[in-house]
Amino acid sequence: MAQDNIISLLDLQVQSGCTISPYVWRIKYALKHKGFDIDIIPNGFTGIAEITDGYSDRVPVIKDDGTWIKDSWLIADYLDEKYPDRPMLYEGQSQKLLTKFIDGWMWQTIISPWFRCYIKDYYDHSLERDKPYVRESRERTFLGGRTIEEVAEGREERLPEVIPLLQPLRNLLSESKWLGGDQPKHVDYCVLSTFLWCGSICTIPPLHDDEPLRDWIERGLDLFDGLGRHPGMHPLFGLPGKTPQPRMPG
Numbered sequence: 001m002a003q004d005n006i007i008s009l010l011d012l013q014v015q016s017g018c019t020i021s022p023y024v025w026r027i028k029y030a031l032k033h034k035g036f037d038i039d040i041i042p043n044g045f046t047g048i049a050e051i052t053d054g055y056s057d058r059v060p061v062i063k064d065d066g067t068w069i070k071d072s073w074l075i076a077d078y079l080d081e082k083y084p085d086r087p088m089l090y091e092g093q094s095q096k097l098l099t100k101f102i103d104g105w106m107w108q109t110i111i112s113p114w115f116r117c118y119i120k121d122y123y124d125h126s127l128e129r130d131k132p133y134v135r136e137s138r139e140r141t142f143l144g145g146r147t148i149e150e151v152a153e154g155r156e157e158r159l160p161e162v163i164p165l166l167q168p169l170r171n172l173l174s175e176s177k178w179l180g181g182d183q184p185k186h187v188d189y190c191v192l193s194t195f196l197w198c199g200s201i202c203t204i205p206p207l208h209d210d211e212p213l214r215d216w217i218e219r220g221l222d223l224f225d226g227l228g229r230h231p232g233m234h235p236l237f238g239l240p241g242k243t244p245q246p247r248m249p250g
Contacts, residue, residue, distance in 0.1 A: 002036060003065050004037075005035070005037050006036065006037045006038070006039050007038060007063070008038075008039040008062060008063040008064075009024070009027060009028065009031065009039070009040055009041065009061075009062050010024075010041045010043055010051060010052065010059050010060065010061045010062075011040050011041060011059070012024050012043065012044065012045065012059045012060075013043065013127070014126055014127065014200060014201065014232070015127060016200075016230075016231075016232025017042070017232055018199075018200040018230045018231075018233055019196070020122070020125070020126075020197060020200045020201060021059055021197070022111075022194055022197040023059065023072040023193070024059050024060045025189075025192070025197065026072055026076075026186070026189040026192075027060040027062065027076075028227060029188075029189035029193075029224070030075070030186060030189060031079070032223070032227060033087055033089060033184070033186075033189070033224075034079050034083055034086045034087060034089070035087065043059075044127040044129065045126065045133055046129060046130050048061070052070075053068075055068045060072050060075060062075055076090070088185075089185060089186035089189075090185065091180075091185065095187065099190055102187060102191060103191070105168075106191055109165050110165060110166065110194060113161070114162060114206060115142070116155075117152065117158055117162075117204075117206075118152075118198065118202050119138065119143070119152050120148055120149060120152035121201040121202055122148075122201050123138070123148050125200070125201045155204070156204065159204065159206060159239060160239065162206065163208065163211075163239075163243055164244055164246075166213065167246050169191065170213055170246075173212075173213060173216050174212070178216070179191060184220070184223060192217070192220040192221075192228070195220075195236055196221075196228055196233075199233040200230075200233060201234065202234045202235075202236070204239065205237055206236060207236055207238075208239050208241055208242055208243045209237050209238060210242055210243050212243065214237060
């Protein structure tokens, strides 16, 4: 049982102190959803294994009454299984599966192109001690050996191309206050974490001012006493132009 209602969370921060990891963001929201206070352990990309005594080299990692738990999906399962008397993150197995489907769609459709647009910001905002690791690992693993600067080039032309890809999400939220229904659930936190990740680094806003998702995003940032309103966040809205209207079927 969480001692004094506090669970520790290993953070992944950039120079502003803002969380960069979408997986850490969603667990921040999950812990607040369950009603816990969070003891943030600040850190960057490196030194994770040392802090967790070799338990993990990646975040998110929580520590509940002396026990480490890793991986965002496993942490969410742990919180619902250990604390079923508190608000549930999922309402049944079907919602859990749909959450994973929507999250996978967001990563493939939205985060992938945004990552290539914001990779220079991602690098520039990283802690100085992390920059050699960030450059080497991202160029080798995600950028096919191309440099960060090469991949970021021309992003101003590419960013508007992502806007129409968000239409399925707009359609869902035009019919419901939250993706989880009348109240936010873990699916909302997973999708919201995409925008929080972007806002932690983006020097050019990813969305137009008239973005239909703006109301849902703003309400998400306001949850839990403004959990998403970190002073290090960059504006999400203000990309030049207007959001294109979808063509009606038929």
